[in-house]
Amino acid sequence: MKTAAFKIWRGDASGGAFQDFQVDVKPGYVVLDAVRKIQADEAHDMAVRWNCKAGRCGSCSAEVNGMPRLMCMTKLHDLPEDQPITVEPLKAFPIVRDLVTDVSWNYEVKKRIKPFKPRAPDHEDGTWEMHQEDVDRVMEFRKCIECFLCQDVCHVLRDHHKHEDFIGPRFFVYAAALEMHPLDEEDRRDDLRQEHGIGYCNITKCCTKVCPEGITITDNAIIPLKERVVDRAYDPLAKLVQLVRGK
């Protein structure tokens, strides 16, 4: 049987270090399989989050060989064989233990974004008419599995720790899904500029690169939001037109 070498970060807020492991691997093994095997065999208390094991829940986020990845969708086969595979926790959030970080900040941020506010129903039975092309425009954003890998990689959070002033790419995607929702009537533009710090994003596109759902975060969500916000802030005419058109 083939074996693979792993270096897994273990520790807590007070510090930690990489620990070496050797794992017998089976065909098709993903990083999460190896981590769980290590956990079952020798490190029973190794902290790690996972649920679906199919890239659908966004629980198993970590940095594999330095890259933010879903452990359940990272095949050993696709990683270099001649060096140990390193696995470490996300960097943008406080460490809890081993591979688990405290991501509760993300849940607080979401609450600060104004919720969905639909227009009055089109039909008497309380339903709306929406067409596939209206829906398709936002489907991309609604694929988000809240893995927070984009939050992890964004330098505004990771290096500059602007957690107070900047909501991060995940929540621009969320805001974009609401702003472009065919039924939504809320206006989030002032918030985006003032409370949510969209101006901090300097379009490095790192977030787009790591998104496991392939959401084009920067081009399709952030840039259009920036355009709306700028229109509003600096262009009184555009503002007037928007007022007349309802958005």
Place this chain on the structure above:
Amino acid sequence: MSEYSTVEHDVLVIGAGGAGLRASIEAAAQGVSVGLVCKSLLGKAHTVMAEGGVAAALGNVDGRDSWEVHFADTMRGGGYLNNWRMAELHAKEAPDRVRELEAWGALMDRTPDGRILQRNFGGHAYPRLAHVGDRTGLEMIRTLQDHGIHKGIDVHMEVTIVSLLTDGDRVVGAVGYDRERGRFRVFRAGAVVMATGGIGKAFLITSNSWEYTGDGHALAYHAGAELVDMEFVQFHPTGMVWPPSVQGILVTEGVRGEGGVLKNSEGRRFMFDDIPPLYKDQTADTPEEGWRYVTGDKEARRPPELLTRDHVARCILREVREGRGSPHGGVFLDIAWIDEKVSDGPAHIKRKLPGMYHQFKELAGIDITKEPMEVGPTTHYAMGGIRVDADTQMSSLPGLFAAGECAAGLHGANRLGGNSLSDLLVFGRRAGLHAAEFASSHGRGTVDAGQVETAVREALAPLERAGDANDGGPYYIMQSVQELMQAKAGIIREEDGLREALDGLRDIARKAAGVAVNGNRDFNPGWHTALDLKNILTVAEAVVRAARERKESRGAHSRTDYDGKDPDWGTVNLVLRKGEGGEMDLRREAVPEMRQELADIIQEQG
């Protein structure tokens, strides 16, 4: 005295999948205070994984659909052991619950005239599943989550409940620990809603995650509530079989709904070889008719691939056992072939089944637009669970409600695909509503400090005792339950195997009672797993006992020694309850007689 903090809520909801979220939203809307507890982070519950869709007789695609047809389909699928009142409420209320999601921001695929699109699924007479590609569960849980967080619900994430608290018969709260630091938390409540999902982790090959250890079933049982229909465990016909690391991961029925066909190693569409009499009239005679059905021809009948799950799973097993399986012990599921029928097949498949395309591409290195998939049965869903009142969802214990997969009744002997997501919405809402009413009229109960003390001490024991170095640790004990259940109480059952399973479980329980874990209380999955053992052993025993008692084959329950349905068993539910001496008591109960008008509907629908 152990250390713990205390929180108070009018309604405590345990579980934050679709059922728990819907219950919380409804309870909060009644103006009571609500606490919502979940083992994982919010939005990660099993509901997120649901793919195919949510069943509701909206009639958007085929105007002939109605609640009556949905009701009759559900009862037929369930081998008529369903709680008919639940099936009635479910069929009537599901359309409103689905529309309501749209008012809360959900976006579903559309019909050409701008309404919610519906797709075909096994056992449903008409296209009935509202869906979004193959990520319906994600859309649903995110909608409920994003709506719910603005409703003043207190969410306790990554907290595991280990025990319910009772005052006499009445349930008055629960004890849990936070996974992060292992601190204990006591919840004092006026009413408790159980919404903990299923029991899939009792088997080795499963589409379910680590969370599905039957906690709610076991917690309710140990508090004195009744369980029903526990012999009925659904094995989904199509799970991945290769590579080994992905074995069991679900391949949505949507693949077959979109025209995917099952073939054996000889290239034969074997599903045409065995069509049950009950479904003969509704099933296509030829592949050509089957294709017309999946492409929306109202005159055509459904292809045999869309027969109920129990039947399809058994047919697959038969092919494999008789040597006509695929290289890795499954059969072939082919969607690529539709390229013959539609223009640009690959693009069509990617649009209809993006998640499946991605899943096979990434995890198995297979391009489903070009090659067939290898699939085989996987443990999927528990029809059995906490016995509840159909209208209020209250269990046999006052103050304890249950909804979603951990509750029983709606699905009888076999669940139809899509009927779970609708179940969560319909009965989640009802549970939340009635729990809020109960809490308002009864006030908060009294918590007995002695019960808390016992629960905490029991939970800490694995960290404190010196272990047996040879038991393999908590993960291997868990795995031994799974192996045993897979081998002896899986799709095909018989007396000797079930007896061996019971003996085996007894041995494993002995080991589990002495399990020790290393490390401390900080996010320690070894410890968490050790605590899940009691639950999994409880539900496994319930499944085996009920399966042994039911001496016939019906729905998801198949016995080689009692082949076929036995009419005498067709009117009996099996009810389990903890006896005075701690043993598991099992009793037979007659299925209540159906209201005449409902019986007439079934007659009419044939």
